[in-house]
Amino acid sequence: MAPILNLTNPQCIVKSSDGKGRGVFAAHAIPSQTTVESSPVLLFGKEEYEQHGRFTILDHYTFKWPNGRMALALGLGSLFNHSNTPNVSYTIDSANDLIHYTTTRPVEPGEELCIYYGSTLWFDLADPAVASDTPDQLDDGWGGLSSVDVDSGSVSKAPFPPFFRGAVDDILPEEELPFERFKPPPEEETADSIRTIQAWAVDVPDPRSIGLMLKWLRRSDLDASELGHLKRVRKQNDTSTFLLSVSTSPSLSSEPPSLPADIPLPAPYLLPVPASAALTLTSLDLKNALWPTVYAPRRKGEVEPWTRGRARWAWGAMRAAVREAQQRGRDAGELPVAAYVPAPYQSDADADADLASDADDKGADAFMAHDTRRSAAHPLRHAVMNVIRQIADARARSGDVAEQPIHTSTPGDEEENDSDSVPPLNANGTNYLLTARTLFTTHEPCIMCSMALLHSRVKEVVYLLPMRATGGCGGGTCVPALPGVNHRFGICRWTGDAVLEAEAGLQVDASVDA
Numbered sequence: 001m002a003p004i005l006n007l008t009n010p011q012c013i014v015k016s017s018d019g020k021g022r023g024v025f026a027a028h029a030i031p032s033q034t035t036v037e038s039s040p041v042l043l044f045g046k047e048e049y050e051q052h053g054r055f056t057i058l059d060h061y062t063f064k065w066p067n068g069r070m071a072l073a074l075g076l077g078s079l080f081n082h083s084n085t086p087n088v089s090y091t092i093d094s095a096n097d098l099i100h101y102t103t104t105r106p107v108e109p110g111e112e113l114c115i116y117y118g119s120t121l122w123f124d125l126a127d128p129a130v131a132s133d134t135p136d137q138l139d140d141g142w143g144g145l146s147s148v149d150v151d152s153g154s155v156s157k158a159p160f161p162p163f164f165r166g167a168v169d170d171i172l173p174e175e176e177l178p179f180e181r182f183k184p185p186p187e188e189e190t191a192d193s194i195r196t197i198q199a200w201a202v203d204v205p206d207p208r209s210i211g212l213m214l215k216w217l218r219r220s221d222l223d224a225s226e227l228g229h230l231k232r233v234r235k236q237n238d239t240s241t242f243l244l245s246v247s248t249s250p251s252l253s254s255e256p257p258s259l260p261a262d263i264p265l266p267a268p269y270l271l272p273v274p275a276s277a278a279l280t281l282t283s284l285d286l287k288n289a290l291w292p293t294v295y296a297p298r299r300k301g302e303v304e305p306w307t308r309g310r311a312r313w314a315w316g317a318m319r320a321a322v323r324e325a326q327q328r329g330r331d332a333g334e335l336p337v338a339a340y341v342p343a344p345y346q347s348d349a350d351a352d353a354d355l356a357s358d359a360d361d362k363g364a365d366a367f368m369a370h371d372t373r374r375s376a377a378h379p380l381r382h383a384v385m386n387v388i389r390q391i392a393d394a395r396a397r398s399g400d401v402a403e404q405p406i407h408t409s410t411p412g413d414e415e416e417n418d419s420d421s422v423p424p425l426n427a428n429g430t431n432y433l434l435t436a437r438t439l440f441t442t443h444e445p446c447i448m449c450s451m452a453l454l455h456s457r458v459k460e461v462v463y464l465l466p467m468r469a470t471g472g473c474g475g476g477t478c479v480p481a482l483p484g485v486n487h488r489f490g491i492c493r494w495t496g497d498a499v500l501e502a503e504a505g506l507q508v509d510a511s512v513d514a
């Protein structure tokens, strides 16, 4: 077929597209966010469509429209083919019975302009090599072209943020990440600012036993992850001291770890050791005075890199939290605040390794909670507290706790006082509820919740709405930066989908502790 220049829109050409029939192509370079077409639609009532339309060729061309109706786009609208990596988004303008098609990135001359139909297709992809890399939850399960956004008359939006295009394992530049990181506090460079943790140590009278101690340690189940930033042995004035484990309790009532039976040793004792590696030489000197510490200078501005796949995972998680908060705020009359701990992100390689090792189903490892202070008439039923409790309860049920359950009451219980719950015995980190986990929340957690997150050893917190007066993650105060706390976690403010914030209906009074 000879290419046809679209006279109403000189930016587009209609011509054959390999294996797809006709398609719409760029006549010349088109910048991102350009509306390349606005198609008027013919509307079908639900019944008319169900009884007739869907048995015809129209079924391949219709869009889902508000109020259960179906729309057939005139103009070029019906000729955009599908791509899993689309360069055009479409927005339904129900006030004017139009669909607007907008580029989501710069388009090269001659490039095909494609939209995303959904994850359930009724035809074989002409280019199956481009695997689906869009989240399943975006598919509405409807057979035709799914509707993506209903235009409120102002913004036209891309169906997916820019980080949806490209290889999952690419490291994203910092400016493309869907969040801003909270800057960590300056490194501890005065004696008073050094954060410490209590650890068990034992003096080793015979230095020749050190080798045996190291071998014993490898066989023992003492958790070394919290001590990775420290040297294992300190030599001071002819005394060799061996670091054993972190104390789970800052008090002296913590149980000492057991020692190797075949090496004569005195009783172990608790001492304060640096809580983290030294990032500067000044800090190294100060920390070494407490215990020999690893020097791990952070390159200027160095932060943990994020891959595109992980950014997509975060995007899905934040949307899930927003949906939960919106729904509970609307339907249940609760404060519209939700917290979500998704199953940890897995790259394709990790997932393959897990399959090979027959790992547990990670999908079962996700926890969602919303604020219930209104329905429970309980001021401490914040979303974050509820989700932490859910995790603790799940652990207790599965028996995945050291020595005894941490807490077994459910969010509906009246008793909040923990005084009758026995603190876990020496657990060497196994009782931390959120080690290596990321928590997504619609609102910056309050100071109480931030402290609970710290106690749970959360890895990072990603929030959408800052709570400047009451927040504990940089708003009112920054709990993980307070002197005396023994864990730090990353803090990120979601910026990637400004639309979420504008439309979410998640606003709460500035005085609320979220």
Ligand SMILES: C[S@@+](CC[C@H](N)C(=O)[O-])C[C@H]1O[C@@H](n2cnc3c(N)ncnc32)[C@H](O)[C@@H]1O
Pocket: 019, 020, 021, 022, 023, 060, 061, 078, 079, 080, 081, 082, 083, 123, 124, 125, 126, 127
């Ligand atoms: C809305 S129409 C798009 C215009 C269509 N190509 C035409 O010539 O009329 C949808 C149909 O286009 C075809 N199509 C769209 N995207 C495709 C793709 N990526 N691979 C193969 N066929 C595709 C399928 O036959 C589908 O039913």
